[in-house]
Amino acid sequence: MVCGRCQWWVVGSEVMETRTDDVGVAARPASLSPSRASDFMQCPLLYRFRVIDKLPEKPSEAATRGTLVHAVLERLFDAPATERTAPRAKALIPGQWERLREAKPELAELFADHDDDSDTSDGTGGADRAGERLARWLADAERLVERWFTLEDPTRLEPAERELFVEAELASGLKLRGIIDRVDVAPTGEVRIVDYKTGKAPRPEYAEGALFQMKFYALVVWRLKGLIPRRLQLVYLGSGDVITYDPVEADLQRVERKLLSLWDAIVRATETGEWRPRPTKLCGWCDHRAVCPEFGGTPPPYPLPVGPPESPGGEQGRMGAG
């Protein structure tokens, strides 16, 4: 599929993998995105639940707010440069929220009033509380959008691409894919990759983990265009921080080696059905504790055929699983 807006390059031919559109339909992993690579590094069993079993997950207020803010920042660049103001951006929020709800009806659940309306005489207590929560949530989205204007000046930016789907196939056959929030190209041809985060910037000792996603994108750009992005930029709207990194070839080669070895491990687990849980404090946010052995649960039957393990670095491992 070629993105109609993409001027800078032609993108790959397959749609981005999703976790929600085909819930319950088991599938072999066919490519790697930064999010799914992070899932596997965090917990192999979590990766299985998301990519292979495609177990449903509840929408979260934080993630949905992130999606909303991203949509607003993307759409703001439709306006002429001088009109890209904070009031205009904030005015986009209700319409983008409406669009999001239409596209994903399950989001209605986020602010549903359920049956907790029995504690007021007129029975409107639950609805009021749901309305208040929605109002607070939208106000938080406004604050995040407003903060962006203290970090970047959109009147001085003309992105080459926004929400750009990219896919590159490595020499090994492994497909890497993802969506880049913004690509800026200087008159000199130098490329800057920008990603918005609605959370807070990590402490310096965790910055490397945050940059993994950006180096992943830089590798894809390098493999697609033959050029190394000049700068990677993470814009943290939650804390008002900007982290930048200027990658060099050795960085991207390192990331490529890491992804290849990660993919080998994913292929082995896919073949053997051995997906180990790796409990951490992040389990608190995991939607799958009820079926996780670490929490007394039993995973659903493994939905793929199981074979003997491949040798590490073997041909099948290198060429991907599907």
Ligand code: SF4
């Ligand atoms: S609860 Fe923790 S250990 Fe279990 S699948 Fe989720 S992240 Fe992995």
